Amino acid sequence: MERNPALRLASLLQSCIEKKSHLSAAKILHTRILRSGLYADTFLSNRLIELYSRCNSANNARKLFDAIPNKNIYTWNAILTEYCRMGELEDAFMVFDEMSEKNTVSWNNLISALVRGGFERRALDVYDKMVLEGFLSTHCTLASVLSACGGLLDVECGRRCHGLAVKIGLELNKYVGNGLLCVYAKCGFLRDATQLFKDMPEPNEVTFTAMMGGLSQTDRVGEALEMFRLMCRKGVRVDSVSLSSVLGVCSRGTSGEAAFNDQRDRFASNLHGKQVHGLAIKLGFQNGLHLGNSLLDMYAKYGDMNSAEKGFDNMPCYSTVSWNIMIAGYGQSYQLQKAREFLQKMQNLGFEPDEVTCINMLAACAKSGDMETAKLMFDNISRPSTSSWNAILSGYLQIGNNQEVVKLFREMQFQSVPCDRTTLAVVLSSCTAKGFLEAGKQVHTAWQKGSCHNDLYVASGLIAVYSKCSKLEIAKCIFENLPQLDIVCWNSVIAGYAINSLHKESFTVFKKMRQNGMSPNQFTYATVLSSCSELGSSSQGRQVHSQIIKDGFTNDVFVGSTLIGMYCKRGEVDEARDFFDMMPSKSIVTWNEMIHGYGQGGQGDEAVGIYREMIEGGEKPDSITFIAVLTACSHSGLVDAGLEIFDSMLQDHGVEPILDHYTCIIDALGRAGRFHEAEIILNKIPYKDDPIVWEVLLSSCRLHDNVSLARRAADELFRLDPQNSSPYILLANIYTSLGRWDEANAVRVLMGNHHITKDPGYAYIELEAGPQSSTRVKNLMMSNNEFLTANGPDHLSMAGSVA
Known part of the structure; x- marks a missing residue:
């Protein structure tokens, strides 16, 4: 007896679907169905639509769909699936709206297609409607919805899905579990992600990859690498995606905060990256385009453009992404010419530059300081996107x-x-x-x-x-x-009070931050230590120091330098030196603070000694170093040492002397009464029209009663800053000390003619009144700025006001 033709055709259709047969086979079967008079058989028509879909023939599928006389829900789902697979979302929505009956498959198809198309928010809206209409979610539904939550960083929606998964018993499903883990990891909720990871009975490569990504995203690079090692130890299959992910972790290790502070971390990340590269070769993934691009990106971020170029040359094929990575890498390495060469090669080989290419070239020009070229490139972009604007803004x-x-x-x-x-x-x-x-x-x-x-x-x-x-x-x-609030916001407020000299308020916010459970970082401690320095409070400074030790920031160069500055400012130079000697590594700022501290305390020999120790240690001095050590020489009378250091600035260290350096050396010579040498330097400097040089010289003339040079300095100051009372007062005091009352009186008359008056000076003194309180007293400043108020020695007095 002849076999049922419908069953035979159904079997042939299933075989063609499974083998992904050619379109011609689908058309032959379509003809057989028509000839057999089975065109009204809905089941066969549904399978034929599916076969056309597998053959990427949406037009034939749609024509067949329109011709089916008795459509059922499977017919509608078949054509909906085709539109969703092809990314024809508007057609998919039209079919979906026309469906008189829908099931969970219908909703899942549409949600999944929207997520794949990058319309995550629209996918969540469809999901909300699905729930309102009473359809029960499956593991496929939740997997797609969680993917959308991860893309939108919508952790609240992810938590709702988590609750639903627990309620319907899907929390241990690997697709749902991985989706939840990805949401928590991407949103920075590592505690929740870690707990999910521990609860999963059989974590797979997707699970480990998600955990690595989440840890890397929160700069926990070491833990992310350890997760990859655990993955290998457990025998979980390592694929090209997980290798790309761990290469991203290694790349992040080159730009994270730890790597910035410690060059050893950069070396460690580079070593890990090369080990992963070796594993990729061993597993036979090195020729994959995606993994190849990940390797290029890793080497480019290390700044190892030689390795990146070797890897690029060995790639069997390229994409625009490959060229963009190389251009960006050369830009970051300040190799603008190489970036231009790669752009030219890219175009010569038929690759069309995209907006990312333009942004990378913009960044390369900006990094090299060529903003003129960068601006020209930017102006040639017809409709610059936000990323392009960001690139040009960052360059400027x-x-x-x-x-x-x-x-x-x-x-x-x-x-x-x-x-x-x-x-x-x-x-x-x-x-x-x-x-x-x-x-x-x-x-x-x-x-x-x-x-x-x-x-x-x-x-x-x-x-x-x-x-x-x-x-x-x-x-x-x-x-x-x-x-x-995060630590950056707290730091901004603490720094805000500090820069406005509200140091007490700055310290109060610091205490409030700690009370709220926020842990300070190095920037917090550096700022609050500066406030303690300004407050002059020994107890507060020591409290902060104790907390720094407790929190493990004593080895931080930034914090250590500020701590040394605080102790020096309070005159506790020995404590500063003890801490300085214990620091495992020092920056130029650390050395400068210690030199300045000795100079401030009048210990010029120690300042010069530590400066020479710094030079012998191979540290390169900067402009601030020379200001600190020359000031110390000036205040301690170490004129010859100061001259030697001053002469070595440009000759030995390549530092061009500026106004502050000239002022220091002229002050040192003036204090020592070596006015002839001071005048020689003064006649050579390019800062003759700056009042501070002449003020320093005038002060020295007063100490040594050098009337002729004092008069020259005062005349220059009268010319440069006619409303400044200081030169009048200093010159008058010189005349007074020599008993030249007529000339002193002439200066007083000159001040009156120019309507110049001396502003009163004030000083604040903190008196410790008890263990818990202090009193501030305003006191008249008795300084060199005496004001001549009478015609002779018997009528001289100090004019001032007590506020």
Whole structure:
């Protein structure tokens, strides 16, 4: 008996679907169905639509769908699946809306297609509608929805899905579990992600990759690498995706905070990256394009462009991404010419530069300081995106052209280009650097209107701008209205009070931060130590020092340098030296603070000694170093040592002397009464029209009663700064000390004719009144700035006011 033709055709259709047969086979079977009179068989038609879909023939599938007389839910799902697979989302929505009956498969198809197409928010809206209409989620539903949550960093929606998964018993499903873990990891909730990881019965390569990504994203590079080692120890299959992920972790290790502070971490990350490269070769993945690009990116971020270029040359094929990575790497390495060469090669080989290429070239020009070329490239982009604007803004910020940053930001606003957190952060950095209050307010408005209105990174920048512009009430208001706070926001407020000389308030905020459970970082400690220095409070400084030891920041160069500065400022130079000697590593700032501390305490020999120790140790002195050591020589009378160091600046160390250096050496010579040498230097310097040089010389003339040179210095000061009372007072005092009353009186008359008066001076003295309190007393400053108020020695007095 002849076999049922419908069953035979169904079997052939299934075989063709499984073997992904050619379109011709689908058409032959279609013809057989028509000839057999089975065109009305809905089951066969549904399978034929599926076969056309597998053959990528959406038109034939749609024609068949339209011709089916008795469509059922499987028919509708078949054509919906085809549109979703092809990414034809508008057609998919049209079919979905026309469906009289839907099931979970229908919803899952549409949600999954939206997520794949990058429409995560729209996918979540469809999911919400699905739930409202009473459809039960499956593991496929939750996997797609969690993928959307991860893309949008919507942890709240992820938590709702987590609760539902527990309720319907899907929390241990590997697809759902991996989706949840990805959401928590991407959103920075590592504690939740870690707990999920521990609870998963059989974590796979996706699980480990998600954990590595989450740990890396929060700069826990070491833990991320350890996760990869655990993955290998457990025998979990290592694929090209997990290898790309761990290469990203290694790359991140070159740009994280730890790597910035310690060159050893950079070496360790480089070593790990090369080990992963070796493993990729061993496993046979080295020829994959995605993994190859990850290797290029890793070497480029290390700055190892030789290895990157070798890897590039050995790649069997390239993508635009490959070229972009190389161009970006050369730009970051200040090799602008190589970046240009690769751009030319890219175009010669038929690769079309995209916007990322333009941004990378912009960044390369900016990194090398060639903003003229960068601007030309930017102007040639027909419709620059936010990323392009960010690149040009960052370039101008890098070269310190803050005015141009603000100008371009206003132009960007005028063109209605949306800002992101990078845009606002760059512009706020410029506003803070120059105190541009109005521009800062414009950024504030854009921040409130935009999608990043709660972004803590931008909020901390706003706090810094308002603090710099002495608008502390606004800064405080922004701080107090943030829904959550991070260490950067706390640091911005603490620094804001400090730069406005409200050091007591700065210390109070520091204590409040600790009470709220926030752990200080090195920037926090450096700022609050500076405030302790200004307050002159020994007890507060020592409390902070104790906390620094407890929190393990004693080896931090930044904190250590500030701590030395605090002790030196309080006159506790021996304590500063003890800590200095214990520091495992020192920066130029550390050495400068110690030299300055000795100079401040009148210990010139020690200052010169530690300067020479620094030179012998191979540390390169900077301009600040020479100011510190020359000041110490001046105050301690070490004139010959000062001259020797001054002469070595340019000759031995390549540091061009500036006004402060000349002022120090002239002061040293003047204090020693070596006016002839001082005049020789004075006649050579390019700063003859700066009043401070002549003020220093005039002060020295008063000490040694050098009337002729004093008169020359005073005349120069009368010319340069006619309303300054100091030269009149100093010159009058010289005449008075020599008993030349007529000339002293002439100076007094000259002051009166020019309506010049001396401002009273004040000093604050902190008296310890008890263990818990202190009293501030205003006291008249009795200094060299005496004011001559009478015609002769019998009528001289000091004029001042006690406030």
